[in-house]
Amino acid sequence: MAMLEKLAQLADFTSFLLVFAGTMLVVLSRFDRAGLSRAFAAFGPLFSAAPEQDEIAAMRAVRLIERIAEARSIACADRVETAQRFLRLAARRLSDATSAAAFTRWVEEELEDRRRRHAIAIDFWTMAAETAPAMGMIGTIIGLVFMFAAMDDAAAIGGPMALAMLTTLYGIIIANLIALPIARRLERLSAHELAWQRRALDHLETLAVAELEAKPVAPVPKLRVAQ
Secondary structure, eight states: OHHHHHHHTTOOHHHHHHHHHHHHHHHHTTSOHHHHHHHHHTHHHHHHOOHHHHHHHHHHHHHHHHHHHHHTOGGGGGGOOOSOHHHHHHHHHHHHOSOHHHHHHHHHHHHHHHHHHHHHHHHHHHHHHHHHHHHHHHHHHHHHHHHHHTTTOGGGSHHHHHHHHHHHHHHHHIIIIIIHHHHHHHHHHHHHHHHHHHHHHHHHHHHHHHHHSOOOOOOOOOOOOOO
């Protein structure tokens, strides 16, 4: 109970609001609504993502697509059943591809688009981690100003001093225990996901090249009979 009472002394809504709201306002000023949506939508995969299992399932689906392509054609690639939304999209694109170059162009555009979306969420939380300590320092300066203004009244010094100290503490907590861990985990998840997606699409590109860019055998020229 004594420990809880001591921890309760570290809880101050005004100090937390000053740091958290200030941090969010600064970060939000750098991002549009779509960026904000992606940053908070990242909480879903942040806790539920299993990149190793996703990779295993994706490569299993790729092997099935390869077998179907060898037995029939890449036009049947979209018949493979997989829970991987990304692989379903890639299989449809492969089955509809009219040339290997067109499929390769889609691959590069899709991976770049995914990399850009991931970067927005990562940058959001990285910026929050960089901004929170600064907001804590602003709160500290405000608290010190109020404290010095109340030096004639010893009883009035406690509140401003608590504001000065707690805003620094909250800035450190938000930066190092919340925002920065989120950004770093999103970075690892993004790197892992993009790696297996590139690997899977490389296999599908090979199938597209093998079938759509196969050169026909040149006809044997007819011999001219001398007249």
